[in-house]
Amino acid sequence: MSRTLRGTVTLLHQIYVAEGVLGESFAGAVDLAAFSLTIPALPTEHSDGIMALTCPIDDDRLRSSVVDDTWGTTAHFLESGKPRNLSSYIKTVAIEVEAESDQDLAIFTATFGKKFTDWFAIATQWLELWAKQVLSPYQGEGIGTRGRLWENNAPPPGRSGWHAHRVVVHIGGSHVDRNMLHTACRNATESVGVPPEWRLYLSASRTHDNRLAVIEAASAAEVALSRALDTRLPMLSEAARNRITQNANGIIEMVRLLEDMDNVSSTESRWRQVAHRLAYPRNQAAHKGLRPADEEVKGAVKEAKKLLDLYAPLPSPASIADDCDESVTR
Numbered sequence: 001m002s003r004t005l006r007g008t009v010t011l012l013h014q015i016y017v018a019e020g021v022l023g024e025s026f027a028g029a030v031d032l033a034a035f036s037l038t039i040p041a042l043p044t045e046h047s048d049g050i051m052a053l054t055c056p057i058d059d060d061r062l063r064s065s066v067v068d069d070t071w072g073t074t075a076h077f078l079e080s081g082k083p084r085n086l087s088s089y090i091k092t093v094a095i096e097v098e099a100e101s102d103q104d105l106a107i108f109t110a111t112f113g114k115k116f117t118d119w120f121a122i123a124t125q126w127l128e129l130w131a132k133q134v135l136s137p138y139q140g141e142g143i144g145t146r147g148r149l150w151e152n153n154a155p156p157p158g159r160s161g162w163h164a165h166r167v168v169v170h171i172g173g174s175h176v177d178r179n180m181l182h183t184a185c186r187n188a189t190e191s192v193g194v195p196p197e198w199r200l201y202l203s204a205s206r207t208h209d210n211r212l213a214v215i216e217a218a219s220a221a222e223v224a225l226s227r228a229l230d231t232r233l234p235m236l237s238e239a240a241r242n243r244i245t246q247n248a249n250g251i252i253e254m255v256r257l258l259e260d261m262d263n264v265s266s267t268e269s270r271w272r273q274v275a276h277r278l279a280y281p282r283n284q285a286a287h288k289g290l291r292p293a294d295e296e297v298k299g300a301v302k303e304a305k306k307l308l309d310l311y312a313p314l315p316s317p318a319s320i321a322d323d324c325d326e327s328v329t330r
Contacts, residue, residue: 002098002099003101004152007065008065008148009145010092010147011090011093013136014072014090016088016131016176017089019042020177022039023039025037026182028185029189035095038056038093038095040071040090040094049076050074053071053073065148066092072092074087087175088175105150114162122188122192125202127180130180132173133173134206146161147162184317194314197221197224211291215282217301218279218304222250225311229241229254250279251274252271252279255271270310277302277303278300
């Protein structure tokens with residue numbers, strides 16, 4: 001049977017968002033149902049300082065289910081009598097679910113919650129890379145959401161939910177804008193995860209294990225360099241490309257080979273920096289079991305990102321979303 005459910009999803013972290021995102025809806029889907037997420041709205045009355053965001057949908061059940069500043073907060077100051085947004089952090093979003101299911105509400109919601117959390121993990125990785133915010137635990141482990149749903153025509157007691165207990169300490173970067181959210185939701189719906197080299201980079205930048213960090217950073221670079229070689233040698237067989245990559249013998253030689261292919265001048269060459277900042281600490285950690293210093297880890301992760309940006313740049317939300325319909329605005 002067709003059913004419509006409404007409810008809330010509470011994030012285990014807060015997301016720093018652009019003002020243009022507030023009050024807007026973004027579509028998503030899992031194999032169980034389609035859904036839309038609506039971002040909290042600005043309050044109707046403005047004042048200087050920090051204010052609580054408000055329920056974005058005219059629904060008394062939603063209003064009564066979220067108290068205090070649980071929707072999120074926004075900081076404003078008044079300029080010529082008009083509010084100017086400084087920053088907004090969302091903690092809870094409204095959700096509306098459309099499904100074909102006759103399952104008991106509690107069973108449906110528990111199943112949907114697991115699938116939604118998997119969907120959300122993909123979207124979160126894209127947002128982390130684009131906005132440089134920390135929104136998930138190391139390597140996505142334990143990422144979770146907490147939600148409640150009820151039938152659209154049911155009274156407030158007719159609700160059920162799912163739970164996750166891990167909390168993420170938020171580290172801010174730049175704000176998440178409308179295009180980032182739209183594209184991240186689309187990628188998650190289509191199960192398009194971030195490229196493997198960027199997943200490894202996220203892992204390197206999140207872990208507190210210094211040995212693992214430099215090893216993962218070097219692995220991210222190697223994957224990116226291999227991808228770059230593949231694009232420059234399209235006429236060769238896979239076996240031939242693999243042999244060339246193997247004979248390049250590690251990060252340094254792969255960089256030198258690519259620089260030769262691209263006619264990079266000696267003044268612009270990066271292989272010496274790669275050798276010092278990335279290859280050396282990685283070899284010390286992998287082959288000698290030595291723990292790199294914090295500064296060495298920062299240097300290795302930074303050098304790996306430079307190689308990723310150069311040889312396997314992350315698709316931007318604008319370039320991915322060019323052929324997409326606009327998000328639905330409530």
